[in-house]
Amino acid sequence: MGDCPGSALVPPGRAARCPVDITLAVLGGRWTPLVLREFLRRGEATSSELSAALPALSDKVLSERLAQLTAAGVIERHRSASWPPWVRYTLTGQGRALEPVVHSMWEWGTARRDAPG
Template sequence: MADCPDSALVPPGHEPRCPVDVTLAALGGRWTPLAVREFLRRGEATYSELSGALPALSDKVLSDRLAQLTSAGVIERHRTPGWPPRVRYILTSQGRALEPVVRSMWEWGTARRDALG
């Protein structure tokens, strides 16, 4: 980990090179890891299903997170023709590869919560 450049030295608009920064760029923002958790549970979901599973998210935040995860290659957006149009978000192989990351976050959070009482 010592070979990672300082995050502050990455110029704005440039892709991070440090693997931790790359991961944080994909998962950054409040609620993003919880959205990924839902995809890992389901494999795919509609906007309504995600909204129901994460009721504390506003529509704007959920829309932003779905766009972020799509841009990062974690999920894909699939639109079904017809009326009304239907959209499903499907976890990609890169998204499935996040399972050990989310599992580690779960385990660390559980241990921290238990330690705090």
């Protein structure tokens, strides 16, 4: 798999060059793939909807993951002009492009879960 540098992990603050590192930077962190899975199912969601779908996920971590995915261009944040204001997040084209990655993770995990022993 190509031209990844020998030291695959990139120190904080430095740009990743290896495609695997770039993908891991977006999907990194506990809960991130599951938050993304919810967006792939729904296309859009509020933080309340995500909290209901992932009840073991704390509000603090959910906020961090939403900020991470927004900064990576995977989702977009939309704030209403109404009162009280509400925020809705929508999946971007870059986010939709991660669907085969998450699907592969699902299939790999299913095979491991169902494997004897």
